[in-house]
Amino acid sequence: MLPVRLAFILIANSPIAPAMSHRPTLVFVPGAWHGPETWNKVSAEIEAHEYKCVRVALPSTLSDPAATFADDVRAVRAAIAAETTQGRDVVVVVHSYGGHVGSSAVRGLTRTAQGAASSAGGPSGHVVGIAMMATGFTVTGVSFVDGLGGKPPPEWAADEQAGFAVIVADARALFYHDLPADEGARWVDRLRKQALKPLMEGGEHAYSGWKDVPVWFLATTEDKALPLQAQHVFVQAARDAGADVTLRGVASSHSPMLSRPKETADFILQAVASFTSR
Template identity: 55%
Template sequence: MSPKPTLIFVPGAWHPASIWDKVSSLLKAQGYNCIAITLPTTTSDPSKTFSDDFQAVRNAIKTETAQGRNVVVVVHSYGGAVGVSAVKDLTAAKGNTSTITSDPTGHVIGICSMASGFGPAGKTFMDALGGAPPNSWKLDYESGFAVLVGDPSESFYHDLPEEERKYWVSKLLDQSLKALTEGAEDTYAGWMDVPVWYLATTEDRALPFQAQQYFVQTVKDAGGNITVREVESGHSPMLSKPKETADFISEAVTAFVG
């Protein structure tokens, strides 16, 4: 078994896998194998659903675990719903830590989540939002995409320098609305199966800090194992605070490995 788990990074809606590059470069320097997922629902195909994203992450996990490597799934925003669902049946038996060291197949040993929520099993992303999107985006059924409204840099990147804000806005992708309205059969509360470390973004304009606190309390009330850290950041700490984000992930992995 590799001494360091593989880190699988799941971006949020509209975002490319490269959103993780700053953080993964810091973690690669520490000897971690880092894999960033391109979500199928961000490939300009309105027919792609949550289930396609779920399967993409799941396939990446299984490729690693089949080679005897443990995995930590790192998720952001909408990617949280995908990533925590994808760990279903890929974790060690709860409470059986001996399985992790004796089984030649690897397992998911933890989840690092940031600026994200924790939804129940069997409900779509929109169900978990109460059935209506926030004011920052809308569902365009004619095009088949979820469309950002106004200036997305204010929601996602307000704490970045202006030129970098423009750069990342230019990298935003078309997001299939089916990712948000379908796929309930694949949603799963994987946050109950493994320890979760949560990085709360205190200056977040897309998912306010108070909402994040509510989600964290939901996990605690359900009996989940969650550890919380905070960072003074907007919605994208992997861009505005990459070192702090990498340090958070490294600390979490140390705890997961035990």
Template identity: 50%
Template sequence: MSSEPTLILIPGAWHIPSIWDKVTSILSDQQYKCIPIKLPSTTPTPSTSFLNDITVVRNAIKAEITQGRNVVVIGHSYGGPVGSSAIRGLTRPKHSQSQPQHQGHNPTTSPTNAQGHVIGLALLATGFTITGLSVLASMGGTPPPFWRINLESNDIEITAPLRELFYHDLSLDEGNDWVCKLEKQAAKAFLEGGEHVYAGWMDVPVWNLITTEDNALPYDVQRSYVEMARAEGGDVTVREVDSGHSLMLSRVDETVEFILDAVRAFAGERAMS
């Protein structure tokens, strides 16, 4: 069994797990166990919600930590809020056991017998959620202008050109191929479920990779999220990469380097504590 942490990789909204394939093929060659997640909200039904998404991630985490493995959760875009919320109660406290975690932590959810824990969050092209607020409310409450929300069908349609939004720095053929792979996205995952949203980024160290040429989540918006998290006491290490939104496709080497540096930093901090 590898002593390296297990890597749980969460895609963004509308996206399928194979968006991580270029990255995981390299990480797997370096003996990292990689678990890409399929989010239930990418096949919207009236029952599909934010809770469905975090439950899938929590189950994947628990399967690892109950076997004594540590876990690093990697979230892209909407996958960041999912990952941050899913780690609730599955981390080792940053400070001594006598000091409580931030408001909203429920100690009864902590795994009492598990040897492993979530030791860090690696977030890419994303924001930082606020405990008790829906994902959209955490983003400021106003949907992007290129969203068309249909509550009846629980769907979010994107009105902007998809290749330019997500894949403008890929080749034309590859970008168009990924446009064809996009799923539908449940609106409820963004609009509801605030009671399940959790600022897990306050419980573990965070590495955040900002995409400077991002058409879906602009650079200035990403920076503002980081400043908010730091002001609230988050331990956030920031790097930047000159890429569009889907950096795991267009900047593979830089994405792998970021993940590896983050994982090594998390593992080192845990060993010293």
């Protein structure tokens, strides 16, 4: 009979991983002007259910006007690959502009229809689904602004000399109107400089990853940045293009992860359960 200590060491180092390792990792992608801390409330709720959460900081929000859309995509791909190369599946959670980045970042990292390894090659985990909220559906080869009609919306302007996208609307009303006034003001103070290039250029790196995996979409019914009607149009267009989209809603501003963290976390957990049951 093996000594208890040796038996424990052998079990701990055996190929049988603890239950948590069978759960997918959640990779969170924030929107423009926002840092990864915007996901802290939601990720705390989800981590309580023993999921690993990875919050990505987009290079375009790090005060560098030279940052590109390709840089943002690479940052998210690196976060995904750090998990999939260890054999862990991934669910990508995206918000607003982060949907454009996250959808593009999953290229080649999903499981094929036949269940074989993707073009990433080798034994690995895969992206098994995308949880989207308050965002659009990226079209392959089309930049973020081109997807909006070719020019910035009236809420922000292009400062081409400085190389940043500048919010010209009331940011608290635009993003956080359903938060207490003091908390909304704090989030306004935390808004970051947003490089202009990733919003205006980089269509060659854009990819409709939402066609490759199932999607759950959380519509924000009180959104003043992306009206509910537009969100429904986007979802229907994606479905018409062949996407597998499950639609849910929450009475929230453009930032449900801040104003409705419990409901948002519940939505994500339901999405994960659906993705992993297939």
